[in-house]
Amino acid sequence: MAIRKRFSPLPGFGLSLGYTIFYLSVIVLIPLSAVGAKTIGMGWEAFWAAASNPRVVASYELSFGASLLAAAINVVFGLIFAWVLVRYRFPGKGLVDALVDLPFALPTAVAGIALATIYAENGPIGSLLKPHGIEVAYNPNGVLLALVFIGLPFVVRTVQPVLADLEKEVEEAAAGLGASRWQTFVKVILPHVTPALLTGFAMAFARAVGEYGSVIFIAGNVPMVSEITPLMIITKLEQYDYAGATAVASVMLIFSFILLLVINALQGWMQNRYSKGA
Amino acid sequence: MSIAIRNISKHFGAFHALDDVSIDIPSGELVALLGPSGCGKTTLLRIIAGLESADAGRILLEGDDASDRHVRDRNVGFVFQHYALFRHMTVFENVAFGLRVKPRKFRPSENEIRKRVTRLLDLVQLGWLADRYPSQLSGGQRQRIALARALAVEPKVLLLDEPFGALDAKVRKELRRWLRQLHDEIHVTSVFVTHDQEEALEVSDRIVVMNKGGVEQIGSPDQVYDHPATPFVASFLGSVNLFHGRVEDGHLHVGEHALAVGAGQLATEKAVGFVRPHEFDVLPANAPGSGLPGKILRVIAIGPLAQVELLRPDGELLEVAILRDTLSVLGLREGDEVSLRPRNIRVFQNDNERLAA
Numbered sequence: 271m272a273i274r275k276r277f278s279p280l281p282g283f284g285l286s287l288g289y290t291i292f293y294l295s296v297i298v299l300i301p302l303s304a305v306g307a308k309t310i311g312m313g314w315e316a317f318w319a320a321a322s323n324p325r326v327v328a329s330y331e332l333s334f335g336a337s338l339l340a341a342a343i344n345v346v347f348g349l350i351f352a353w354v355l356v357r358y359r360f361p362g363k364g365l366v367d368a369l370v371d372l373p374f375a376l377p378t379a380v381a382g383i384a385l386a387t388i389y390a391e392n393g394p395i396g397s398l399l400k401p402h403g404i405e406v407a408y409n410p411n412g413v414l415l416a417l418v419f420i421g422l423p424f425v426v427r428t429v430q431p432v433l434a435d436l437e438k439e440v441e442e443a444a445a446g447l448g449a450s451r452w453q454t455f456v457k458v459i460l461p462h463v464t465p466a467l468l469t470g471f472a473m474a475f476a477r478a479v480g481e482y483g484s485v486i487f488i489a490g491n492v493p494m495v496s497e498i499t500p501l502m503i504i505t506k507l508e509q510y511d512y513a514g515a516t517a518v519a520s521v522m523l524i525f526s527f528i529l530l531l532v533i534n535a536l537q538g539w540m541q542n543r544y545s546k547g548a
Numbered sequence: 549m550s551i552a553i554r555n556i557s558k559h560f561g562a563f564h565a566l567d568d569v570s571i572d573i574p575s576g577e578l579v580a581l582l583g584p585s586g587c588g589k590t591t592l593l594r595i596i597a598g599l600e601s602a603d604a605g606r607i608l609l610e611g612d613d614a615s616d617r618h619v620r621d622r623n624v625g626f627v628f629q630h631y632a633l634f635r636h637m638t639v640f641e642n643v644a645f646g647l648r649v650k651p652r653k654f655r656p657s658e659n660e661i662r663k664r665v666t667r668l669l670d671l672v673q674l675g676w677l678a679d680r681y682p683s684q685l686s687g688g689q690r691q692r693i694a695l696a697r698a699l700a701v702e703p704k705v706l707l708l709d710e711p712f713g714a715l716d717a718k719v720r721k722e723l724r725r726w727l728r729q730l731h732d733e734i735h736v737t738s739v740f741v742t743h744d745q746e747e748a749l750e751v752s753d754r755i756v757v758m759n760k761g762g763v764e765q766i767g768s769p770d771q772v773y774d775h776p777a778t779p780f781v782a783s784f785l786g787s788v789n790l791f792h793g794r795v796e797d798g799h800l801h802v803g804e805h806a807l808a809v810g811a812g813q814l815a816t817e818k819a820v821g822f823v824r825p826h827e828f829d830v831l832p833a834n835a836p837g838s839g840l841p842g843k844i845l846r847v848i849a850i851g852p853l854a855q856v857e858l859l860r861p862d863g864e865l866l867e868v869a870i871l872r873d874t875l876s877v878l879g880l881r882e883g884d885e886v887s888l889r890p891r892n893i894r895v896f897q898n899d900n901e902r903l904a905a
Contacts, residue, residue: 444634444645445599
């Protein structure tokens with residue numbers, strides 16, 4: 271019997287998949303493999319020397335530490351933001367909703383300069399914090415602040431629709447069964463939004479790791495203290511040390527990739543747990 | 549536990565959802581709040597539960613004023629139309645939820661929880677689904693789990709908001725029979741909201757018929773069906789034929805025809821008579837005595853009863869249900885002229901505003 275050609279009712283599978291792979295290759299994979307190729311070309315010792323330089327290692331710590339912390343802070347406040355935007359009606363809600371996206375739209379350098387001006391010792395907020403011994407600008411705190419700023423919309427925008435999707439009735443049911451507000455939050459609402467929070471966390475983190483423009487203005491860029499990894503890469507590029515730059519970049523890429531993979535897996539596992547067969 | 553609803557009023561903006569409603573629900577009864585959508589029945593149920601607060605009036609549970617008590621302290625079980633199950637929990641954990649959130653000193657031991665949840669799942673006949681998630685269940689199963697979850701905290705009152713509204717016809721029928729059996733087993737005072745008159749008639753001990761934020765009639769299913777207190781009740785429960793005319797000498801005069809309504813009926817210029825489809829005798833057109841002439845338009849003979857559509861002399865349609873056997877004995881077919889004699893006719897003062905559309 272002849273094998274019959276199978277037709278799928280969904281149109282354009284071949285075309286769209288082909289296009290996806292082509293696109294992914296041109297936009298993502300080929301540039302990234304160039305990084306890999308350049309790194310491999312430099313040899314192990316040169317690579318290790320460039321990647322494990324103490325100043326570079328300090329920048330890894332700052333970049334990844336501040337990015338993780340910033341993403342974590344954004345998870346907490348992004349959830350509150352999303353909660354307010356979904357649950358309550360208040361005058362100016364539309365404006366607040368639009369303002370959330372501003373960090374997406376603003377050129378990052380503008381954001382960086384604005385933050386640096388405001389939080390500097392003589393700036394409007396910095397001068398208020400100074401007497402309390404809090405210094406934000408030109409040290410790692412500044413890096414954290416800038417990363418929190420650019421990451422916020424990621425969490426808000428991923429959690430918002432999921433929270434809106436949670437019926438009011440589910441919370442009423444919990445209250446009717448005797449749960450306190452806190453129990454309802456912890457046992458009902460939080461598990462519902464956790465996968466979305468993880469996605470938001472991953473996105474805010476990924477963005478923060480690669481962020482350059484808004485950070486360098488407020489970081490102060492003190493070697494060993496407030497230099498971020500992207501700055502190290504730029505510095506190396508400016509010195510025409512292309513191999514060194516790609517070495518640092520590839521370390522950063524591998525770290526980020528592993529972290530994102532773990533978060534994705536965690537999220538997939540959670541989602542799987544309760545939407546089997548849905 | 550008995551429920552007393554005293555002078556409850558509720559507005560949503562300019563909309564009068566409930567207007568001075570008072571109802572007494574004795575302990576252990578299964579009561580239906582029946583009415584068209586927008587009549588305030590769900591709002592009333594939510595006010596009893598404490599999910600909504602009334603503008604005026606009080607709710608007494610077992611004689612105690614519960615009006616200011618939070619839903620969590622009223623000890624009522626609430627079942628939602630769309631189940632409102634916790635999606636991230638298994639069926640077992642859903643049912644156990646109410647026990648697990650109890651303050652530590654009232655919380656049963658893990659063993660006790662396991663025992664009680666298992667017993668409840670057996671009660672709703674879904675013990676085999678304990679480890680599944682809600683998304684893996686059918687609508688009917690989800691609603692039974694929602695019921696088990698509500699019963700887990702041993703509520704004194706069970707409130708159900710259109711519990712079968714989202715289910716398909718067959719499951720619906722099964723489930724309402726099952727709910728009746730369950731109620732006969734556990735005897736918890738229950739109130740359920742429905743817009744389906746068949747459901748209310750079949751399941752409940754008593755029916756509260758509501759319309760436009762007020763109570764039209766409270767009574768047992770046969771009371772409200774056979775002795776409707778208002779034209780609205782007569783037309784909302786079951787299908788009905790309307791006759792507009794005037795009452796004089798114990799007859800309702802419809803055009804040139806007169807239908808006997810009994811001597812007790814007060815004479816009035818504008819009256820409306822209600823006759824249910826099965827309350828007609830159908831006779832050949834030339835039969836002696838007075839009757840309403842009609843011409844058969846269509847006969848739908850499915851099951852033991854035949855639905856006959858007739859055209860009245862005044863051009864209106866009439867719906868009549870007679871036994872199929874009678875139909876074949878009379879040898880009636882479409883196009884025949886017949887004489888109709890209502891066996892039972894309820895007459896109300898014509899008050900158009902009170903009529904259901």
